[in-house]
Amino acid sequence: MNREALILKWLNNDLNDQEFEAFKALEDYDDLVKLHTNLQHFKADNYDTSTELENVLSTIKSTGAPKNNWLKPLLRIAAVLAICFSVYYYTTTLNTTVTTQLAQKTTVELPDASTVSLNAKSLLAYNKNDWKKERNVNLQGEAFFKVAKGSSFNVKTTSGTVTVYGTQFNVKQRDNYFEVICYEGLVGVTYNANETKLTPGDSFLVIDGKIIAKEKEHRSTPSWLNNESDFKSVPFKQVVAEFERQYNVEVTLMNVDATQLFTGSFTHDNLDVALKSIALPLQVTYSKQNNTIILKRE
Known part of the structure; x- marks a missing residue:
């Protein structure tokens, strides 16, 4: 593309x-x-580009066919003006978008006072002006939602949609990974046109297109809010990807099976400690070269 x-x-x-x-x-x-x-x-007033361009052209035609050659330049000017207005209108009515970079987290307050905590390398988008009519939030990455009482909206991802009924929950949508964990209240997860209702402690997990059963979640909030990533029987490639996001590094695997399941955690505050946490359980060595981490099985 x-x-x-x-x-x-x-x-x-x-x-x-x-x-x-x-x-x-x-x-x-x-x-x-x-x-x-x-x-x-910025916010522009309603502007119909097609209608305005049509009006300009109609005005030009009503003056009659000119004998000189001024019409073509004027038409070009009219077209340019129409395009400019169109671009201005389009760019000033876009959704509100919040992004986080590698090794960065942030918290966003939605128009209904609900809060969203964004994990590293994530994107949240919503339309503030139409919030009362359409409460839709688009998410790419991972976020923890703390919904204000009496509020409801939809969290849309490329993998599935989460319908909110007033609750606290976490949504993680990464490459071939989609997970929703309910911490309080009730959420509905729509995946492949089927909705699954989650109550506190319930999870919905899809890895590489396969729905995975999980044990009950006993934490009150996701571990990443406390600067720690926790995994239970997750393919090692997902662990590596999260490590790269949290530390803004590249990880190279040598003779290490990226599909093997990993159970463990790593801190976001200390690179060396975090490296030991993911290397030792798999009995692999690690080395650092500038911004690259090499994990190697001898």
Whole structure:
């Protein structure tokens, strides 16, 4: 997919996992995100570009066919103005978008006073102006939602939709990984057109397209809010990916099976301690070269 198509799908929050990775690889990814965020401060009045362009052209035609050659330049000017107004209107009515970079977390307050905590390398988008009519939140990455009493909305991801009934829950949507954990209240998870209701302690997990059964969750909040990532029988590739997001490093595996299941945790506050936490259980060695971590099985 070319650059323009990726950007357009991103603006419409319509990227799948593979397309989102391609979009993040664009050279001007950071600039596009910053521009998108800054444009949220503006709001344009309703403007119908097609109608206005039609009015301009009708006015020109009503003056009669000119004998000189001024019509073509004027038509070009009218077209340029129409495009400019269209771009301005489009960019100033986009969703409010919040993103986090590698090794970064943040908390967002929604219009109904619900709060969303975003984990590293995640994106949250919603329409603040239409919130009363359509309470939809788009998520790419991982977030913990603490919903205000009496509020409800939908959390949409490329993997599935979570319907909120006033609760606290965590949603993680990464490459080939989709997980929802309910900590309080009730949530509904729609996956492949089927809805599953979750009560406190219940989880819904899909890895590589397969629904995985999980034990009851006994924590009151997700571990990453306390700067720790915890895993239970998760493919090691998912552990490595989370490690890269939390420490802004690249991990290279040598003779290590990325599909083997891992149970354990690592801290977000100490790189060396975290490395030991993921290397020792698998009996692999590690080394650091600049911004690259090498995990190797002898």
